[in-house]
Structure formats: C-alpha cells, structure tokens
Amino acid sequence: MQEVELKFLDINKEEIEQKLHAIGAKKVRAAQTRSTYLGREKNYSYTEGDPVLRIREYDALVSVTHKSRSKIGTVRVAEETEIQVHSTYEETITLFIALGYHIIKEFYKYRTHYEKQDVSYEIDEQEGIPTLLEIETRSEEEMRTACAELGLRMEEGTAEHLGILYPRIFR
Numbered sequence: 001m002q003e004v005e006l007k008f009l010d011i012n013k014e015e016i017e018q019k020l021h022a023i024g025a026k027k028v029r030a031a032q033t034r035s036t037y038l039g040r041e042k043n044y045s046y047t048e049g050d051p052v053l054r055i056r057e058y059d060a061l062v063s064v065t066h067k068s069r070s071k072i073g074t075v076r077v078a079e080e081t082e083i084q085v086h087s088t089y090e091e092t093i094t095l096f097i098a099l100g101y102h103i104i105k106e107f108y109k110y111r112t113h114y115e116k117q118d119v120s121y122e123i124d125e126q127e128g129i130p131t132l133l134e135i136e137t138r139s140e141e142e143m144r145t146a147c148a149e150l151g152l153r154m155e156e157g158t159a160e161h162l163g164i165l166y167p168r169i170f171r
C-alpha cells in the first residue's frame with residue numbers, strides 16, 4: 001500500500017492531542033514500542049530514500065515491515081508492506097539474521113496512535129529527542145487536509161527519515 005508521510009518535530013503533545021480530539025480522531029493505542037532496523041550489509045549506512053526492513057513490537061504484537069525506496073519531496077512517498085507475525089520479537093530477529101540480515105539500529109519509544117478515517121497520527125516520545133508527530137495518509141491531498149485540520153502547514157514538516165534527521169540535529 002502506498003504511504004505518504006510527514007513529520008513535525010518538537011511538538012506540544014497536549015496541544016496536538018486536544019486538536020486530534022477536536023477533529024474526531026480516535027486514540028487507538030498508547031504503548032512502549034521496540035523497533036529494529038535490518039540491512040543486508042554488516043556496516044550498512046542508511047542513505048535517504050533507501051528501502052527499509054523493520055521489526056516492531058508493541059502490546060505483545062510483532063510486525064515486520066518493508067518500505068520500498070522512498071520518493072522525497074514535500075512528503076515521503078513509499079510502498080509499504082506490513083505483516084503481523086505469530087512469533088516473538090526475538091525469534092523474528094533470529095530468523096532474519098539466519099537469512100543474512102544484520103541489525104542496523106534498535107531503539108525504544110513511547111507511541112500514541114490516533115486514527116481518523118484513512119489517516120494515522122502518531123505522537124512519538126523518545127528519551128533525549130523532542131516529541132514528534134508523524135502523519136500518514138494515502139495521498140498528498142489527504143496530507144494537505146490532515147495538516148490543515150490541525151492548523152499545521154506542510155512546509156513546516158519534514159519528509160526526512162529519522163535515521164538521517166536525528167544525527168544532523170542532535171550531534
């Protein structure tokens with residue numbers, strides 16, 4: 001499925017949550033998440049737009065996600081395939097390591113997930129990093145509408161992958 005995404009950095013969580021409630025977005029979950037990014041090369045260095053393979057765990061659910069090479073403009077556009085697996089997080093990682101993948105990065109964050117129709121709003125909190133809002137839609141037009149409903153301008157967001165963005169901002 002095509003995913004269009006945009007991030008807004010250093011947000012006021014309480015203010016954004018009030019706006020989400022006001023537009024009728026529903027809180028789906030709030031949970032600690034653990035994510036591991038995997039690559040084929042041992043010393044892989046992510047380049048903006050590269051395909052991504054991620055294993056994520058939250059609420060005892062484990063998912064494997066592949067994002068195709070991204071097109072970066074005002075928004076990030078990528079084909080995303082995600083499946084739920086019935087194994088543990090550790091067993092899933094062990095399988096991919098046996099298939100020749102290497103762990104690139106593992107991290108934890110607290111994610112609050114809201115939805116309104118086909119739009120997802122995710123507020124991420126991670127130690128040492130300002131709170132951010134990620135909006136995911138199926139088209140750039142839906143993104144424009146989702147941002148406007150929250151009083152955000154698309155130009156104030158970033159389409160950059162966090163693996164590129166964080167090292168540049170938090171040196």
